[in-house]
Amino acid sequence: MIPRWQQIIFWTLLLSIVGMAAYLIRLRSRAEDRLLAVQDTAPVLASDDAPNAPVTLLIASDFEGALLPVQRFAPLPEEPSARAKAVLTALFAEYATPESPHPLAALAAVDTVYLLPAPAVPSAPVMAAAPNPAPAPVAAAPPTASATDASVPDAVASPLLAVVNLNGDFVAHHPSGIEVENLTLLSIVSTLHANLPQITRVHFLVDGQPKDTLAGHADLTQDYLTATMPITRAAATPEGQR
């Protein structure tokens, strides 16, 4: 005969086990809901019916080795990630034209742009400004905020890291060379910073995966800092004027 006190303990423990199991199942369900909620906030495509707004594009020129600013109008959604992608879509539309000074394949270049809080400590080594004090002949990103800044939500006012996921087909067709690859990357970074000044750092992926180089030369393993953009300097000065 099992004593009554042992029966009470047994049933109490059994109830506790069932209760804890139910609680764990509930916790798991809530965690799953949270993860799904995060996925729901992933960037969406730029809406075609977004209002046209001025956009500053830093267009690369292969012959001058420089970035030249141009103003265009493009549909810019309110959501920052979608806005960043729309800006880059406008940029690569310029490169796909026959008269482009930096001709690239007419393929969808950017798959997605993710905006994340920028890490406080820079990862070393990072890109640094050229120490040469000579005046840079190229147009860097405009120092003042563009007209589109006002529409950027307060939620992205702090420094942001933009993770640009490039399309693999576009990368496979990108011309190979140190200058041409660097100009493409600097054009992307400068254009993003010109239109979304909160973007202080840019990282590149290709089809969602890390890649060593864009087309055999330009490094994709490091973050590109918009505040310390390296400057491509002008062609050599004539003999006697140096």
Next chain:
Amino acid sequence: MRWISDAKRRQHSVAACIPLLAAAAVFAQQPSGRPVVAPQPVTGTNAALNAIPPAFATSATYRVVLDPAHGGADVGAELQAGLDEKSFTLTLAQAVAAELRAHSIPVTLTRTTDVAIAGSARAQAMNLQHASACISLHATASGSGVHLYTSEQVQSATPDGQRNFVPWRAEQAGYIERSLRLESEVNSELTRAHIPVLLGRATLMPLESAGCPALAVEVAPLNDGTALSDAKYQQQVADALTAALIDWSADWKVQP
């Protein structure tokens, strides 16, 4: 209650100390934290690379390392029909090496045949040579003239011999100022040859890990329609690089 006897405890203590002492002895033999070789196994299979002699005890000898980029399955850029970057860079490197050797300047090429070599292995070859100038040769069909690139790293404030535990990809930080001076010499000679030059900074292997004044030279066609296959243009570039490296042999010891 005793869980372990005193004798066994002593044995275990001694056994635990042996690996620590061995590690300490290995670290004590390291003269500096300066990386010379890549921290990972090298995958390069070039016979020329294997034939590189051991490191010199001193870097007093002027020595040049030329690095023809790409090779093997990595053809680089397709410059024009029948000419790819890996072949162009190897031809140019061999031409410059021949001219330098004619001036009794020791030259090492990171590859002498059509083989693929990892960027780390190229940097390793440069560092093992304790080279006075390291030139990585590239070519492209985009742009015009010759593009000169140095690393984007910032000059390290600590002198070379006093830097310890330098990250593999930050080795060039100790040589940035000298790399810029080398770039200036190459720029001067190319300008003297009326070849347009574009100067820039970029993150490139093997420059990042090169423990020497290092420069990437990218040759592009000329605006007047001169193609990369033009033998006269190739010779002009080779002559200018040779002249710059001869000039550098007189300047490389001068501290910035």
